[in-house]
Amino acid sequence: xxxxxxxxxxxxxxxxxxxxxxxxxxxxxxxxxxxxxxxxxxxxxxxxxxxxxxxxxxxxxxxxxxxxxxxxxxxxxxxxxxxxxxxxxxxxxxxxxxxxxxxxxxxxxxxxxxxxxxxxxxxxxxxxxxxxxxxxxxxxxx
Amino acid sequence: xxxxxxxxxxxxxxxxxxxxxxxxxxxxxxxxxxxxxxxxxxxxxxxxxxxxxxxxxxxxxxxxxxxxxxxxxxxxxxxxxxxxxxxxxxxxxxxxxxxxxxxxxxxxxxxxxxxxxxxxxxxxxxxxxxxxxxxxxxxxxxxxxxxxxxxxxxxxxxxxxxxxxxxxxxxxxxxxxxxxxxxxxxxxxxxxxxxxxxxxxxxxxxxxxxxxxxxxxxxxxxxxxxxxxxxxxxxxxxxxxxxxxxxxxxxxxxxxxxxxxxxxxxxxxxxxxxxxxxxxxxxxxxxxxxxxxxxxxxxxxxxxxxxxxxxxxxxxxxxxxxxxxxxxxxxxxxxxxxxxxxxxxxxxxxxxxxxxxxxxxxxxxxxxxxxxxxxxxxxxxxxxxxxxxxxxxxxxxxxxxxxxxxxxxxxxxxxxxxxxxxxxxxxxxxxxxxxxxxxxxxxxxxxxxxxxxxxxxxxxxxxxxxxxxxxxxxxxxxxxxxxxxxxxxxxxxxxxxxxxxxxxxxxxxxxxxxxxxxxxxxxxxxxxxxxxxxxxxxxxxxxxxxxxxxxxxxxxxxxxxxxxxxxxxxxxxxxxxxxxxxxxxxxxxxxxxxxxx
Numbered sequence: 097x098x099x100x101x102x103x104x105x106x107x108x109x110x111x112x113x114x115x116x117x118x119x120x121x122x123x124x125x126x127x128x129x130x131x132x133x134x135x136x137x138x139x140x141x142x143x144x145x146x147x148x149x150x151x152x153x154x155x156x157x158x159x160x161x162x163x164x165x166x167x168x169x170x171x172x173x174x175x176x177x178x179x180x181x182x183x184x185x186x187x188x189x190x191x192x193x194x195x196x197x198x199x200x201x202x203x204x205x206x207x208x209x210x211x212x213x214x215x216x217x218x219x220x221x222x223x224x225x226x227x228x229x230x231x232x233x234x235x236x237x238x
Numbered sequence: 239x240x241x242x243x244x245x246x247x248x249x250x251x252x253x254x255x256x257x258x259x260x261x262x263x264x265x266x267x268x269x270x271x272x273x274x275x276x277x278x279x280x281x282x283x284x285x286x287x288x289x290x291x292x293x294x295x296x297x298x299x300x301x302x303x304x305x306x307x308x309x310x311x312x313x314x315x316x317x318x319x320x321x322x323x324x325x326x327x328x329x330x331x332x333x334x335x336x337x338x339x340x341x342x343x344x345x346x347x348x349x350x351x352x353x354x355x356x357x358x359x360x361x362x363x364x365x366x367x368x369x370x371x372x373x374x375x376x377x378x379x380x381x382x383x384x385x386x387x388x389x390x391x392x393x394x395x396x397x398x399x400x401x402x403x404x405x406x407x408x409x410x411x412x413x414x415x416x417x418x419x420x421x422x423x424x425x426x427x428x429x430x431x432x433x434x435x436x437x438x439x440x441x442x443x444x445x446x447x448x449x450x451x452x453x454x455x456x457x458x459x460x461x462x463x464x465x466x467x468x469x470x471x472x473x474x475x476x477x478x479x480x481x482x483x484x485x486x487x488x489x490x491x492x493x494x495x496x497x498x499x500x501x502x503x504x505x506x507x508x509x510x511x512x513x514x515x516x517x518x519x520x521x522x523x524x525x526x527x528x529x530x531x532x533x534x535x536x537x538x539x540x541x542x543x544x545x546x547x548x549x550x551x552x553x554x555x556x557x558x559x560x561x562x563x564x565x566x567x568x569x570x571x572x573x574x575x576x577x578x579x580x581x582x583x584x585x586x587x588x589x590x591x592x593x594x595x596x597x598x599x600x601x602x603x604x605x606x607x608x609x610x611x612x613x614x615x616x617x618x619x620x621x622x623x624x625x626x627x628x629x630x631x632x633x634x635x636x637x638x639x640x641x642x643x644x645x646x647x648x649x650x651x652x653x654x655x656x657x658x659x660x661x662x663x664x665x666x667x668x669x670x671x672x673x674x675x676x677x678x679x680x681x682x683x684x685x686x687x688x689x690x691x692x693x694x695x696x697x698x699x700x701x702x703x704x705x706x707x708x709x710x711x712x713x714x715x716x717x718x719x720x721x722x723x724x725x726x727x728x729x730x731x732x733x734x735x736x737x738x739x740x741x742x743x744x745x746x747x748x749x750x751x752x753x754x755x756x757x758x759x760x761x762x763x764x765x766x767x768x769x770x771x772x773x774x775x776x777x778x779x780x781x782x783x784x785x786x787x788x789x790x791x792x793x794x795x796x797x798x799x800x801x802x803x804x805x806x807x808x809x810x811x812x813x814x815x816x817x818x819x820x821x822x823x824x825x826x827x828x829x830x831x832x833x834x835x
Contacts, residue, residue, distance in 0.1 A: 145800060145810075167329040170329060178322065186544075186547045192311070192540060193539070200538055200539070202538075211595065214322055214325050214592065215585075215592055218324075218328055218585050225581065229578070232804075232805055
């Protein structure tokens, strides 16, 4: 039973059938006997994905590759600066002596800057990944 | 004495609140689904607070400040690594892992690769990592409790274990979700409020030595702020940079001493035995534990030795990649309704953690000025607890101390709860039959065993032993998860080989490192934090063995990939059932609310 089901369900008194009990008359329903457009297409493509036809599998593989590339690129954007820092301070020890507003550079660059950087990249990834997913759904349902 | 009463009141309040919240939310928990994954209906914001609450353990709340006090700039990588691990988790595993529909980490291994053997191996590692992680939490609880009462060490550990077991017993994951979310905000308050007040007091008083705020950049060792008498409880090796006058009573360098003594840089290091009492005078230089930067200007900059660089990179590897392999973190991601919510949860977690970690760093720097005596005894983990009473005087210092103590207890409780739930989840479904009754029995085991170990084993630096769990997680579960999600040619033989090789290497180096600390410290740096070697080796093993065993490729790999990666809207997500998932009535009750958005 789907969660959109109405009318007296298996469990009377739960939210699904509640409206009927209160008003005392049956809820108005819209009955559609045939809607030949969109849903059939969705079903067909979804079935194609589910059954792993060569077309469906190619679609999934391409999508997985896109997501993987996004993750790698954004991972590099966040991690490369962090991974370079220890080497930088090791190679140029004088850099650690620089102070900005009374705080030494290592404490600023390691102690504060990474946190907004990590959040920013995560935010970016979240929107990109969700966009890819929307595109994929749109393509499947077109 | 008053300070102890305030602190005790704080601990009692936190325990009572934890217990009450757990009790209230337990009442709606009845099925195995509730106990394992809170019916997969936790929304992303609350789940993020719960993940953060669980993740900010004693190692974060106490350990980070302690390490900053001791190691300075090099220790800053701990909070960064603890946070960055979540970015890796988000980028590579969060959403696909949730969509796989598994309910524990071993269940994911079986869902993806279809092997009971691999599942059992994964279960063994989950239990091992869980116990390795929970033992230092309990030990820290014992130490903290001892510092506010006169009761022995094991009482605090027992108290935490009992509260955790009772809560988890009542409602499993359902109960601890609310508790952990509450405890995140409590911990944030308990560290942010005292930090603000202490910073204001610090700036207002112009620093401890009268107007010398720049005191941390001098090429001098930290100095005692008043005449200080210290009891050394565990043997330490100390070195001094300047000649220091002190009064010592006990055993130093293997000889009995009593009365005045001079320690010189030439005579360093001094070996001080347990039970020795040392008295230092105001303004004299603080001896530091061998290996830590001895003077403030060295403390302020990253270490200049190749060994330091190597250690930093190894630590980064362990923390960046270890977070995604921690079973108690992953189990929280299974409570999200879908993959998109799992991703958003991680995004919130990154914000909450970034916010939190600013404060322990500031507290660590302040402790260098106000409580340098902790460097002598090596009990740097106590910095957060002892700092307030040094900076603020009288009753205000006592109240601030009580707040940080309450926060520390929240940290012990929330992390231990999460670990106990994840270990019991695995034990109850993999070893026992997966009923609610089995879960409760497993809880007693998962809480009792670490308690026994915590009492028997010798405490170490909290963050160090937690760092070892990260290395182990990064070398066992991280390759299996990353390749399991993204690489279609992974076989169960490859995954099992990688876990055995990676885990074996980490455990061997842990063993050798422990042996070497007892027999003259011969082991090189790498054995203390081996992730830089073990993680690539584990990845390589998984890939090579998988390529050699392509005949073991699971038949339904394409379907599983589709399920893991297809967007939630297409409806391919299928939650896996526990083998014997309670009674039919329980199952019927699950059908509503499961896909609540």
